[in-house]
Each structure stands twice: as C-alpha cells, then as structure tokens.
Amino acid sequence: MSEKGPLSPIAINAVAIMFVLIGLPFAVSLIANSNALPDEYIEMPADSTSTNTRNDRWLTMNQTGINSDNSSDTWCGGYGYAGVDYYHIYENCPTVEGTTMYSLNGDRYQTMESCDPTTYNFGSQRTSCGDGPYTFILAAGVVKEELIDRTITEINIDMLAMDVFQGTSYQCDDRTIFNEITGSMNVWFNSGRVDWSPYNPNITPPSGVPTAFIENKTIKVFEGELSSVNSIVVDSVSNSSSRSVDYMCQYAFKITFPITAMNAFLIDEMAEANDNYNQSWFTIRIDDLYVPDLSQGLTQSGLYVPFFPESNPNPSKYLVHVEFGVVSEATGSLSVQAGTLILSIGLFGVALASTEAWDPFMERVRNV
Amino acid sequence: MFEINILIQLLAAFVGVGVVGQGFKSGMLSSGYSRAFAGGSVSLVSANFLGGFAGVESFLRVCYSGGLGFPGQLLIISLATLIVAWAYNLYTFRQVIV
Numbered sequence: 001m002s003e004k005g006p007l008s009p010i011a012i013n014a015v016a017i018m019f020v021l022i023g024l025p026f027a028v029s030l031i032a033n034s035n036a037l038p039d040e041y042i043e044m045p046a047d048s049t050s051t052n053t054r055n056d057r058w059l060t061m062n063q064t065g066i067n068s069d070n071s072s073d074t075w076c077g078g079y080g081y082a083g084v085d086y087y088h089i090y091e092n093c094p095t096v097e098g099t100t101m102y103s104l105n106g107d108r109y110q111t112m113e114s115c116d117p118t119t120y121n122f123g124s125q126r127t128s129c130g131d132g133p134y135t136f137i138l139a140a141g142v143v144k145e146e147l148i149d150r151t152i153t154e155i156n157i158d159m160l161a162m163d164v165f166q167g168t169s170y171q172c173d174d175r176t177i178f179n180e181i182t183g184s185m186n187v188w189f190n191s192g193r194v195d196w197s198p199y200n201p202n203i204t205p206p207s208g209v210p211t212a213f214i215e216n217k218t219i220k221v222f223e224g225e226l227s228s229v230n231s232i233v234v235d236s237v238s239n240s241s242s243r244s245v246d247y248m249c250q251y252a253f254k255i256t257f258p259i260t261a262m263n264a265f266l267i268d269e270m271a272e273a274n275d276n277y278n279q280s281w282f283t284i285r286i287d288d289l290y291v292p293d294l295s296q297g298l299t300q301s302g303l304y305v306p307f308f309p310e311s312n313p314n315p316s317k318y319l320v321h322v323e324f325g326v327v328s329e330a331t332g333s334l335s336v337q338a339g340t341l342i343l344s345i346g347l348f349g350v351a352l353a354s355t356e357a358w359d360p361f362m363e364r365v366r367n368v
Numbered sequence: 369m370f371e372i373n374i375l376i377q378l379l380a381a382f383v384g385v386g387v388v389g390q391g392f393k394s395g396m397l398s399s400g401y402s403r404a405f406a407g408g409s410v411s412l413v414s415a416n417f418l419g420g421f422a423g424v425e426s427f428l429r430v431c432y433s434g435g436l437g438f439p440g441q442l443l444i445i446s447l448a449t450l451i452v453a454w455a456y457n458l459y460t461f462r463q464v465i466v
Contacts, residue, residue: 013464017383020379032427262430344439344445345442348442351446354457
C-alpha cells in the first residue's frame with residue numbers, strides 16, 4: 001500500500017471553502033435546531049387555586065378569525081402578566097372571567113371559552129368561530145418562579161370539552177378520526193411591557209392588536225404542521241365545585257410542539273431581561289384547521305374540537321391543560337455553547353490551515 | 369447589525385476569489401471575463417446562502433451580541449481571523465489559501 005502524502009494546495013483550498021460553504025451552515029443548523037428532551041414538566045399555573053381572572057389571568061383567547069358584526073368583541077381577551085402592574089387588554093371582557101380550575105387525572109385544567117354564541121358574545125349572535133386563524137395566549141408569569149434556572153424545550157396543550165362533567169358516558173371507540181384533523185401552527189414568544197387602555201365597549205379597539213404583539217420584540221418559536229394532534233383518555237375527574245365523576249372516557253385535542261435549543265436559549269435571554277418571565281407570554285396561532293364531520297361514525301365519541309362549535313351540540317367552555325417541558329438552564333445552554341465552541345475551534349483551524357503557519361504548527365503538534 | 373453583514377460579504381467575496389483562483393490554476397477560467405463572471409456569481413450565491421437560507425447570519429448576530437457568551441464571541445473572533453488570514457494571503461501571495 002502506498003504511503004499517503006500531504007494534501008495538495010488545491011485540496012486544502014477545496015476543503016477550506018467547503019468548510020465555509022457546507023460545514024458552517026450545517027453546523028449552525030445542527031446547533032440551532034437541536035432539541036433536548038425534557039427532564040421534568042411544569043404545569044400552568046403553579047397556583048392550583050388560580051381563577052384566571054384579572055391579575056391572575058394566564059390563559060386568554062383572541063378570536064382573530066371571527067366573522068362578527070360586533071367588531072369590539074373580536075378583540076375580546078387579555079394578556080395576563082403583560083406588565084409589572086398586570087396590564088390587560090380589555091380586562092372587563094366578560095368572556096374570559098370567572099373561570100375555574102379543575103383536576104383531571106390529577107392534572108390542572110383551566111376553563112377557556114369556546115365560540116359559544118350565548119356566552120361568547122354581547123349584543124349580536126354568532127354561530128361560528130369563522131375560518132380562523134385561531135389565536136390564544138399563554139402568559140408565562142404564573143410559573144415564573146418555576147422557570148428560573150430552567151430552559152423550556154417543549155410545550156404541551158390539551159383541550160377537551162367542558163361537558164365532561166355533564167355525566168354522559170362517552171365511548172372512546174375510534175381514535176383514527178384524529179388522524180384526519182389537520183392544520184398548521186405558529187408560535188411566538190413575546191416579552192416586554194405592554195400598555196393598553198382598559199376595555200371600553202363604546203370604543204372601537206385599535207386595529208391589528210395581535211399583529212402588534214407578534215411583531216413587537218418577538219421570537220418565532222415554531223412554524224409547521226400540527227404534528228401531534230392525538231387523543232387521551234381521562235380516567236378520573238374531580239373539580240373544586242365538589243362535583244366528581246369516578247370514570248369518564250374523553251378524548252382531548254392535544255398539541256405538542258418542541259422548542260429548539262437556539263430558540264430556548266433566546267427565550268431565556270429575553271425573559272431574564274424582562275423580569276424573569278413576569279412580562280412574557282407565548283402567542284399560539286392555529287391556521288387552516290380542518291376537522292372532519294365528527295358525527296359520522298362517532299355517535300358519542302366525546303370529541304369536541306376547540307374553535308369548532310359545530311362539533312359540539314352544547315358548546316360552552318373548554319378545559320385546557322398546559323405544561324412546559326423543561327431542562328435545567330445549564331443543560332440547555334450547554335449544548336448550544338458547546339456546539340458553538342467546537343465550531344469556533346474548527347473555524348480557527350481553517351484560518352490557521354489557510355496560512356503558512358499551518359505546517360510549522362502541525363510539526364510542533366507531532367513533536368509534542 | 370451591520371458588522372455581521374460585512375463579515376458575511378467579505379467571507380463570500382474571499383470564497384469567490386478562492387474558487388476563481390483555483391479554477392485559474394487548474395487551467396479553467398482563462399479569460400478575464402469568465403473569471404469575473406465566475407467570481408461574482410460564486411460570491412453572490414455564497415453571500416445569499418450564508419446570510420439567508422442557511423440561517424448563519426442570524427446565528428452570528430446572536431453570537432456577536434453576546435447571547436451565546438464566550439463561545440459565541442470566540443466564533444466571531446475565529447471568523448474574523450479567517451477573513452484577515454485570507455485577506456493577508458491574497459495581498460501577499462495573490463491567492464486566498466497558501
């Protein structure tokens with residue numbers, strides 16, 4: 001076997017240029033898009049007695065897709081912990097107040113309004129949530145203490161119909177229909193102080209409220225298909241109003257989305273700069289949601305899809321369970337920083353290999 | 369951050385010069401017109417690729433702003449070192465990599 005000689009100058013040139021054009025983008029992509037599996041999960045809110053009202057509010061809904069003849073309620077919603085003094089948009093909005101915390105399978109579920117024309121309106125009737133997109137807000141301030149020194153790598157959201165408490169025994173007999181639910185999703189992380197006037201039904205809201213939030217000091221956390229619409233079965237239900245059900249089979253609309261290492265790192269940075277999540281929130285927008293005719297072949301499936309009141313014969317509220325999958329901040333940032341360190345050493349090596357100092361350097365390395 | 373744009377443009381320009389230089393040494397790109405065209409094309413494509421499609425620019429911005437701490441700063445220094453080395457080579461030896 002012939003002995004391999006040193007690389008020719010042309011080969012060295014090619015390697016260096018390929019490193020910059022191929023290796024650098026590939027390494028950056030690898031570092032930025034890696035995703036750590038969560039070590040633990042943090043439920044929202046941390047306080048199990050939260051009522052999701054006024055200063056306590058963490059879950060709100062913006063019906064940005066509603067076709068309504070009453071423009072003011074289109075903007076009905078609030079932004080819990082949006083500012084040091086808990087600024088809210090339209091904090092007197094009747095549709096997001098007076099909610100209750102429930103316990104399902106030991107997990108905390110908060111109520112969220114659907115597009116019920118009888119409860120989610122004031123002044124005019126509505127029979128549909130419209131074609132979307134459907135937007136809602138998760139204010140991170142309610143778990144700010146738990147998020148300190150941790151990095152969010154995943155968010156799980158379960159939604160199911162409120163009438164799990166009505167006593168009807170559902171048959172969880174056909175999960176395949178969930179495969180037919182499709183859609184796409186955009187998630188942003190927003191941070192910073194927000195000042196808005198209190199809600200006044202006599203004043204037309206400023207236009208483009210959600211857009212203003214999306215564009216203002218924002219990290220785009222996720223963009224893609226709804227890849228994790230699954231079903232779950234609730235085995236036991238109880239609530240704080242003393243009603244209880246021993247066993248109830250119920251499907252839930254489940255959304256899971258990962259947060260890449262780079263975005264998690266940026267979220268940490270932005271949140272820490274804004275009072276440790278006290279002024280931070282996630283904006284979740286679901287686009288192009290397609291739900292098949294749920295009445296076909298499913299007499300009592302117990303599946304009601306949020307934003308689709310047509311799927312629910314008795315639309316009222318939805319129970320929403322949110323949890324953040326987290327790793328320790330040191331672990332989360334370590335992977336990004338370690339990758340960056342290796343990349344910078346590689347880049348410095350290419351710089352050295354591009355000069356006449358390379359051969360003496362390698363000679364010295366060999367002699368060590 | 370204007371500085372990151374400059375870094376990427378310089379990097380792309382040197383990549384273009386390097387490709388053209390090697391092509392010329394290999395017997396290709398014998399005319400000045402073809403060298404200019406090839407160099408310009410490679411630089412343009414490289415700059416767009418690094419700056420936009422591959423997301424390198426946004427990553428470098430985070431590094432430059434200190435978002436990734438010491439490793440990020442080191443990456444910027446390494447990148448600047450590479451550009452300086454290539455510029456020195458080009459000035460001294462009339463080729464990017466010696």
